[in-house]
Amino acid sequence: MTSTTQTVCPSCGGPVSEADRYCEACGAELQAAAAAPATPALDTDTEPTVEINTNPVDPCHSCGGVVGADGYCETCGTKAVKPRDHFTEQPAPWVAGTCDRGIRHSRNEDAMAIAADAEPGSRALLVVCDGVSSSLDSDVASLAAARAARDVLVAGHAQGMGTESSKNSAVVARLNAAADAANDAVLENTSPDSPNPASCTFVAAVLEDGLLVAGVVGDSRAYWFPDDGEAVGLTVDDSWAAELIATGIPRAQAESGPHAHAITRWLGKDAPDHTPRTTTLRVTGPGWLMACSDGLWNYCSEAAPLADLTRQTAAANGGDPLATSSALVDWANAQGGQDNITVALARLA
């Protein structure tokens, strides 16, 4: 779950805190507006307007039985997985991801959109967006955002002047454009008069011929796990916890505090700023590129142990990116599945 510590006045758009009963700027009453959307926010049956392709006659995921026309297993009664609740993508054999509702949440507000060229190690684009659960329609908005960003990144081929630094600048410009497109997609999926507009995080990793650039808004993450060498966290969260860590408080302590999941930047109507903060890395050897939501890293935040977990899981799944991403999601669910879980992976051989 991701939550915001600050919000905006639904009347004038001025900044207000959750404790305020009236807007400092315009005097509008805030509590009534906040209470109003309770019902639609709990509506777990609303299907996203974006289509996800899955096989409608998939067997029951719990017992393998036949799923009835009413959406429940005819043997064990387990509710069939809605396409939005669990989906996978594998644009090329070496790039894949899994996006899952988890256990405790009634809706999957995580989203993922990935793309890759066929030749292993050539070009991979991973985008993960995590919808803010306290806002309306974040499941729809996050998926629209992730796909819009991916489409911008797929279309972008600007290489700069040919030097390493100008190529990096070109990719950063593409990431900025992708974040703009993602933000626009969130706005398009937000009702103009929504008292609690949709919002989500954004992380995108672009790998092109050994150049790795990651950009982030919020607390979704990207990592590089080389087979030989030290694991690298490519992103720094825009979060309350990250600000504490920056002041010297240990990561474990900061990330377990009461506001650990409060993010300070996001995409959406009330976003203060959505320019991704980017990191660039030149990749030489084999390894795993990962983009994930906090549903995974909540259970393993440090880069080194997460790298170990990923390598072990990959080894147990024959090095297949799709099976590995799925197994990592299963692992997070086994830890409690407190949040939606997304894992996208690219394997560089």
Place this chain on the structure above:
Amino acid sequence: MAEFSASVYQNEFLPDGGTDVHAIVTVECKGAGAAGQSGSGDAGEIIIVDTSGSMGADGVRAAAYAAQTALDQILDGVWFAVISGNDRAQLAFPPSPEPVMVRMDQFTRQAAKDAVARFYADGGTAMGTWLRLAGRVFATVPSLTQKHAILLTDGENQHETPEALTQAIESVTGQFQADCRGVGVAWVVDEVRRIAKALLGTVDIIPAPELLAREFSKLIQNAMSRGVAQADLRVWAPQGAEVLFVRQVAPTVEDLTSRRTAVNPLTGSYPTGSWGDESRDYHVAIRLAAKAIGQEQLAARVQLAIGDDVVAQGLVKALWSGDEALTTRINPEVAHYTGQTELADAIQEGLAAKAAGDTATATTKLGRAVQLAAQTGNEEATTRLRKVVDIEDQETGTVRLKRTVEKADEMALDTASTKTTRVKK
């Protein structure tokens, strides 16, 4: 063409570790049409009248008049017969030594009325023989899909053993439906209720013979308006789950649990008899294996089936939640009918204790009944209870047994004990 619909009332939220799911499923039928006219088979009606010596000349005359009134209400084309019963059963119409039925038309109607006019009081009472003959008579017309009888008695079943009656009831269960009426106060409610329950019918007291005609007329009209010959309630529960009970709770309380026959390992079928334009409520309770918080599963599919066709379905769900505001909510329909079921039990147990001379138990049970009737807004039950007990405090259920009670009032309380009121919306 009849149209069925099902709606489910429940609190689907279970607390951590919760296993039991309760739901009220309302099944409604519209456009049922008339008996025997739906094209799915013929309708048959048998009128069974007590002509034992205890009926007396006046009683038999009133019963004959009532039977004639009933004959007027049977639709043309419906197969029918009249049985007169004492310590053995005779086919009064059609006049034949072998079991037989005829179709209703103006001539058979008049002939039947003439035959009924020749009834006279004689002999004892053996209702089992009446039921067996009715079963044989219905069996002579293979095209019948809807078979209904009305049975009138005035006395105790003295001329056969209780076992013989039980065997007779068992031999005709599932063969036809029967609404049973007792006239006067010399008959035994439990005995007649046993027949009516097994044959998916109603039981009631008719205090005086002159009221018979109106009641018979109403019963036949009711039977003739049931265009759906036969339907079954089906309850599917997931593998490993236990169906705790299946009850009809409106318009009357009937425990169906033991009437289950298996459709497949996970689905049970419970006969509901014929349907007119009406709605019935069912209380279904399922025990599941607890799942983790946030998990959702189906607890039951509650269906109405005509033959092999499922014509309506309601889904009973279970959703485990850590939110106490959700899990502690009691569904008003479930609460209401749980109270109404307890009310029926309290009345029957209270009256049984009273009959056995156990004043203390009778006072406690009937006191509880008064309390439940008040809580669930069953004013009819309260009115009937007032004739048997003096109510000191309705809310606490403090009552005293009346010194003198009209036997008919006590029997009316007993026969009506299973009638329920609907939830006030």
